Each structure stands twice: as C-alpha cells, then as structure tokens.
Amino acid sequence: MNIKIPKDRGMDRTLSIFKDGYEFIQKRVQNHHLDVFETRVLGKKTALLSGEEGARLFYDRERMKRSGAMPSHILKSLFGEGGVQGLDGAVHEHRKLLFMNLMTPSRLHDLHTITTKLWKHTADNWVSKRKIVLFDETLLLLTRAGCEWAGIPLSDKEAPKRAKELNLLIEGASKVGPKYLSSVSARKHLEEWLMKMIENVRAGNQLAAEGRALHEIATHHDINGPPLQAKTAAVELLNIIRPLVAVSRYIVFGACAMQEHPESKIKISENEGYLENFIQEVRRFYPFFPFLAARAKNDFTWQGYSFKEGQLVMLDLYGTNHDPRLWESPDKFMPDRFINYVGSQYDLIPQGGGDHYKNHRCPGEWPTIEVMNASFKFLASGISYSFPKQDISYSLREIPSLPKSGFVMKNIRINKSPVK
Numbered sequence: 001m002n003i004k005i006p007k008d009r010g011m012d013r014t015l016s017i018f019k020d021g022y023e024f025i026q027k028r029v030q031n032h033h034l035d036v037f038e039t040r041v042l043g044k045k046t047a048l049l050s051g052e053e054g055a056r057l058f059y060d061r062e063r064m065k066r067s068g069a070m071p072s073h074i075l076k077s078l079f080g081e082g083g084v085q086g087l088d089g090a091v092h093e094h095r096k097l098l099f100m101n102l103m104t105p106s107r108l109h110d111l112h113t114i115t116t117k118l119w120k121h122t123a124d125n126w127v128s129k130r131k132i133v134l135f136d137e138t139l140l141l142l143t144r145a146g147c148e149w150a151g152i153p154l155s156d157k158e159a160p161k162r163a164k165e166l167n168l169l170i171e172g173a174s175k176v177g178p179k180y181l182s183s184v185s186a187r188k189h190l191e192e193w194l195m196k197m198i199e200n201v202r203a204g205n206q207l208a209a210e211g212r213a214l215h216e217i218a219t220h221h222d223i224n225g226p227p228l229q230a231k232t233a234a235v236e237l238l239n240i241i242r243p244l245v246a247v248s249r250y251i252v253f254g255a256c257a258m259q260e261h262p263e264s265k266i267k268i269s270e271n272e273g274y275l276e277n278f279i280q281e282v283r284r285f286y287p288f289f290p291f292l293a294a295r296a297k298n299d300f301t302w303q304g305y306s307f308k309e310g311q312l313v314m315l316d317l318y319g320t321n322h323d324p325r326l327w328e329s330p331d332k333f334m335p336d337r338f339i340n341y342v343g344s345q346y347d348l349i350p351q352g353g354g355d356h357y358k359n360h361r362c363p364g365e366w367p368t369i370e371v372m373n374a375s376f377k378f379l380a381s382g383i384s385y386s387f388p389k390q391d392i393s394y395s396l397r398e399i400p401s402l403p404k405s406g407f408v409m410k411n412i413r414i415n416k417s418p419v420k
C-alpha cells in the first residue's frame with residue numbers, strides 16, 4: 001500500500017531546529033501518527049524518523065550508512081574528525097571493539113570506586129563553603145574521574161582548565177558565533193594535549209597501564225595494519241573523557257528529580273533495584289542528545305516512503321524516549337515504569353539504539369550508569385544539604401539542556417553512615 005507521507009512544502013527547516021530544539025522531529029512526525037516525515041534541512045531533502053520502527057530502520061546497516069552524514073561543524077567541535085562515529089562496516093566494527101573491550105566488569109567497578117572516592121574528597125571541601133553549584137563541581141569531578149579511569153595523568157592545577165575545555169566541546173557544538181568558535185578552539189587544545197601524550201607513550205617516554213584507554217588507544221592498529229594516526233588516537237581518547245564529563249548533566253537532572261520527588265532519596269539509599277530504575281528514568285525522561293544523522297545507502301521504499309541513495313535521514317532520540325506509543329504518560333517522571341520493563345534495542349534510546357558491537361550504539365552506556373549509580377547514592381545518603389530558592393527549570397529549545405541554576409546546594413554536611 002502506498003501511504004502519502006506528509007511533507008513540509010518548500011520550506012527549509014534548518015532554523016526550526018534551533019527554534020523547536022528537542023521537539024523538532026517529534027512535533028512533525030508524531031503529530032501525524034507516523035514514523036517518517038519529509039522536510040528540508042541544510043537545503044536538502046531529509047527524512048525524519050521517530051519511534052521504535054523508525055529506530056529499527058535507522059540502525060539497519062543494509063540501508064543506512066554514517067559516512068558523510070555528520071555536519072562538518074559538529075565534527076570540528078563535538079566529535080572530532082576521523083573518529084569511530086563516521087565509520088561504516090568492518091572498519092567500524094574493528095574500531096568499535098577497541099571501545100567495547102574497555103567495558104569489562106572489573107574496569108567498570110574501578111570507575112565506580114574512583115567516582116565514589118572523588119565525591120567524598122570533593123564534598124569534604126564543601127563543608128566550609130557557603131554554597132556550591134552542583135553542575136560546576138560535577139564537571140570538575142568527572143574530568144578527574146574520566147582521566148584517572150582512562151590512565152591520563154592530570155594535575156590538580158590542570159584539572160579546571162581541562163574541565164572547561166571538555167564542557168565547551170559539549171556546549172558549543174550546537175551554537176553559532178563566539179561560543180561555537182571557542183568549542184573549536186577547545187578541541188584543538190585538547191587534541192594537541194592528547195596527541196603529545198600518545199606520542200610519548202609510543203616512544204616509551206611515558207608509562208601507560210595496560211587495559212586503560214590511554215594504553216589501548218595508543219597501541220591500537222587500524223583494520224588494515226598501521227597504528228592509528230596520533231590525531232585520530234587523540235580524537236578517540238577524547239571520545240572517552242568528553243562523554244564521561246557529559247554525564248554531569250544527568251547527575252544534575254537526577255538531583256533535580258530527587259528534589260522534586262523527595263521520597264526517591266530514601267528509596268535510592270535503601271533499594272538498589274529502585275536506584276537502577278531511577279537511573280533509567282533519568283536517562284529516558286531528561287533531554288540530552290536530541291537526534292542523530294545517517295544517509296540512505298541505496299534507493300528503497302519503507303512504509304510507503306521512497307528513500308533515495310545518499311539522502312539525509314535523522315532519528316529522533318528524545319521523541320522516541322517520549323513516544324506515547326511506547327511509554328505510558330511519557331511526560332511524567334516515573335522510575336517504577338521500569339519494574340516490569342521488557343525493552344527492545346529500539347525503544348529506550350538516549351544513547352542510541354541497535355547492537356553495541358555492530359551498530360553505533362553508545363559503548364558508554366555502562367560507564368554512564370556506573371557513574372550515575374555512585375553519584376546518586378552519594379547525593380542521596382552521603383551528604384545532607386539545604387536547597388535554597390532557585391530556578392531549576394530547563395528549556396527544550398536549548399541544546400544541550402540543563403537546569404537554569406545548575407543546582408545550588410547550601411549548608412552541606414557529611415553523613416556519618418558511609419556510602420559504599
């Protein structure tokens with residue numbers, strides 16, 4: 001059956017991405033109760049996909065590819081050039097294995113231990129302060145945690161500078177003007193820093209522990225033989241520490257959820273199962289990565305819509321996580337929805353969908369969950385604090401979004417009962 005796919009007539013909708021933010025695709029696709037909608041982005045015909053079926057198509061490797069899909073301004077800031085995100089087929093699978101091999105249970109346990117240790121250390125300094133902003137503190141803490149976990153030496157003096165640069169990569173990529181330019185410049189500085197380190201490790205001038213990202217990336221060979229170019233290796237090392245720092249946004253959103261649902265704090269401290277569901281709901285509910293891009297590999301027809309080879313395709317992550325066909329009362333924060341959740345690879349997709357090894361699904365889902373677990377336990381039971389009057393609302397037009405105040409805390413006291 002040929003269905004008439006709704007289209008935006010004539011208009012280029014690039015500016016609407018800025019106007020509608022996270023709801024750009026959702027507003028168009030879900031209003032028509034379909035999984036696909038045609039529009040024009042950057043002057044080109046673009047298919048917008050949403051929902052479980054849309055995600056299934058987006059991750060079909062026979063029909064979609066990533067090379068040439070990512071806009072160059074995102075590569076120059078957020079992702080870097082030559083990284084795993086833009087690879088396809090066997091070359092992608094080989095590079096992806098490098099990341100997947102870092103995610104062993106014992107390495108994830110290490111990350112949990114490092115994160116808890118740093119929370120305790122950081123909070124000791126809060127006791128003498130009038131107030132702190134959780135987002136700023138978490139950025140610095142996760143920069144330290146990410147570097148320690150990856151085996152990257154980082155002095156106390158250098159940490160604030162690197163935290164600022166890493167956050168600029170995340171914050172500036174979707175902006176225009178000076179904010180975008182500072183993101184590009186931050187990437188240049190970070191890549192230079194890590195390239196030097198990789199060259200030193202390769203020359204035997206710097207020790208790197210086996211099993212840690214610095215060592216594994218410095219010694220990794222491409223599928224066709226040679227070691228990664230130092231610049232590509234730096235891009236991949238940044239693909240570990242940049243997103244780890246980005247988890248700070250989930251930590252702040254989680255703190256807001258605890259504030260708005262005070263009963264959750266007690267449940268988090270007492271019930272590991274509840275904490276796991278709370279983490280999943282923070283990842284589903286709050287805005288982070290809005291959408292992804294791919295290109296059609298060949299001509300084909302799907303749900304009555306004709307895709308043309310090379311055509312740009314965008315997948316709605318935020319909208320799929322809020323799709324009423326998949327989630328009951330999607331705009332309510334309800335951790336218990338995960339009690340009997342039997343998911344697929346294509347419904348809960350804040351960090352992408354499909355298979356971790358074969359598709360581009362985020363290999364950092366486990367470290368993200370590990371850091372959130374250690375952090376929420378600490379915030380729920382490791383300290384007590386008061387919550388002064390402030391604005392913790394956030395905008396769905398701002399990408400990436402964040403509660404406005406960054407979550408201010410006052411009168412912080414360390415609790416006696418230890419957090420494990």
Ligand code: HEM
Binds near residue numbers: 240246289292361
């Ligand atoms: C705030 C937490 C995070 C979010 C929201 C997030 C989100 C995402 C998304 C949406 C993708 C793209 C999936 C696709 O293209 O299909 C992705 C890919 C990726 N993520 Fe994450 N991520 C997070 C944390 C992490 C962490 C902690 C790491 C590493 C330790 C990581 C490493 C990567 C890498 C290397 C890729 C590229 C995978 C590929 O192209 O095959 N991410 N992430």
